[in-house]
Amino acid sequence: MGKNISSKWLIVGVGFMILGLVYTIRSTIGLMMPLWSEEFGWSRSMISSGGALCLIVMAMIAPFAGSAVDKYGPRPFVVGGLLAVAISAVLMATMQSAWMFFIAFSLLSGVGFGVVAMHVIVAAVSPLFDENKGLAVGIATAGSTAGQLLIIPIVAIFLVSFGWRETYIVYAVVCALVALLCWKLLAAPKAKNNIAAHQSNFWQDAKYLVKKPVFHAVFWSFTLCGFTSTGVVETHLMPYLAACGYPTLDGALSYGFLSGFNMIGMMLSGYLSDRMNKVLLLTIIYIMRGLSFIVLMFVVGDYAALALFTVAFGLFDYSTVPVTAGIIVEHLGQKMLGITMGILAAGHALGAAAGAYYGGYLFDLFARYEEMWIASIILAIVAGAISFAIKFMRPTPRMA
Template sequence: MQVAARSGPWLLVLVGFAALAIAFSVRAVLGLAMPVIETELGWSRSFISGIGALALLVMATAAPFAGGLTDARGPRLLLAGGLTAIGLGAGLVAATGSAVLFTLGFGVVAAFGFTAVATNVVAAAIAKTFEAGRGLATGIGTSGATAGQLLVVPMVALLMQSASWRYGFAALAVLAFVLAVAAFRLLPKNQPRAAGAAAAGNWRQDVRRLVRAPVFHVLFWSFLVCGFTATGAIETHLLPYAAFCGFPPLPSAAAYGVLSAVNFAGMVLSGYLSDRVHRPTLLGAIYVVRAASFVLLLYVAPDIRLLYVFVVLFGLVDYSTIPVTVGLAASHFGVRRIGLAMGLISSGHALGGALGALSGGLLFDLGRSYGALWIGSFVLSLLAGLVVLTLKDRPGETDDAKGAGAPAKVSEALS
């Protein structure tokens, strides 16, 4: 499928990249500002983590609907509307000292924006647009989730250090509003339909077919672990953990910037490799290396150099799960409902993120330590790596296994 000739398929990749950069920067700033907000407003870490968890629960609930809208209407209204919601939510956070309004702004208003401006929405739109080089295009487009933070998060840290954490949220709100207008004007009004897409089919029937496929459950539960360990554990708690270890805000934020840079390289490399190698093996290796990185994280204090070693190792395998997971979903389920499939799978990612964010805050408040969170993340990542190795690269890859035909039937039914 191709987007409008006047814009070209790579404009979608560019806009998706920029939109994700803003959305994920707003999400990252909550973790960066958490210790300062605790001191200024007198809130507990578990309460602030709970706000992040609420946002992820909203995303988990709404992600399938956003995916379905991507299939039906394309990404234009989702990205423009989502960026507007993020701007409103970030602006409300910057302006208030009320726990209720802070929760409403970040945990509800911005959360709906995060749902619309999500990696699964951008990835699904790209998967529908590209056939050749789908993995590479997905890797580049979704890498905005990390690469855009290279400059944004350190700049917000500088604002926090010289002025206030509120200025960081306010600046991001302005950027979100500007990009919302750009997305609305640049992206085509209606995404052209692929062959066979005119018969949209029954949404509930498609959901039933998806959830009955064993491959769906492997991708869903492994992506839930991805959400727990990445969005929940690292995105929410890495910077507070760095502060707990005694590292200053600016070097810690710079480490987060390095993490984002390596994430970018890891996502592009993963997308490139997913077009060329056996994807279940690649995905399994990503989770196993992620597990190993959490062992290192237990021992970073008091040497900040070890924190930088960790962010390089973890960064290579952080968001690199996305291009491989999208590629496997497209192969097994077809592209007509890739938005719905990735929406459902991404709801698992958001649910895992909520559990990771909330449990990390609670464990810290109870034991004044993040050790249990890192050990749990190690175990879960290792299990996910073993489980995804049971997948076939494509439906019908071999015909000796009893269940090999099931994913193929799902793909045929949904395509």
């Protein structure tokens, strides 16, 4: 019994570790943007387009990865995704032109990020737990931000001391080593619920989902979540802070601390989702996220305002994930979690792609980001309203 419990929490720990690595690599495009603009003469809209295309590739892969992890377990997807990211990092380190950037980051990294992502980790971890399910999911997925607390500032130091090409070489080596480690650690026996394969196929499950109002509620709110988190903040926060006059290291440290509070927020929301109404909790998270953007619009020359935004947005950023997963299990059933989270991840990526491109386009047009933050305020509050509508939908979990 004790060994079984240890095995479950080991998988939680592995999920935490790999998400910490991969999500840090994803977020570095914000750090690299000013450097590439100076070295290659690339516009921010061009670089943002590459980031948006990467998110679209992720969106194409995510639903199938989320569905398949229930049948085959997480190991082949995690290891394969990490190796894809490692190869893309090598190509990034040697790129000399825009087409190499699009192939390495947008295409190859997009494949890796689409597989080594929160929807795969959620689908792998959630079936293992009957008690403390939300907490386990919250801890595992918190790795998506926890690693950035330490790694992003280290990356900034590497960039200043050695250069961006050398930084990507280090990434490649680390990803390859972690892939080998995961091949061994994830060989542990899967839980009973993970072994049983769906009798229905992907398309049958998808057809079932589109008939459910609760699926549309979580899908569209999570798509707006992508715009207001990954799209505008992960891609444009550090360039925005640079435009506000903050040094690169200060911006990186702010992002790192934001990630630390993000980690706390995910664990706390997972803990609370086991103990309070999940719909109300999700609604509060979206509305508070929207209000945090108001603070961001006033950070110019004001470190106190920047610190307040760092705390507020961090707590209400990825904290939507464990709560959304809990709502899916309650309303649609555990067996539908993998495919539903995969489709939601696709919507999240498309929303993020829109946010990433929109921010770059507006900056090239007006040399400012204010319109993007106003849009983010409105869309986050809309996501909260959509989420609250779930309160009036009857749970009908699918048992087979």
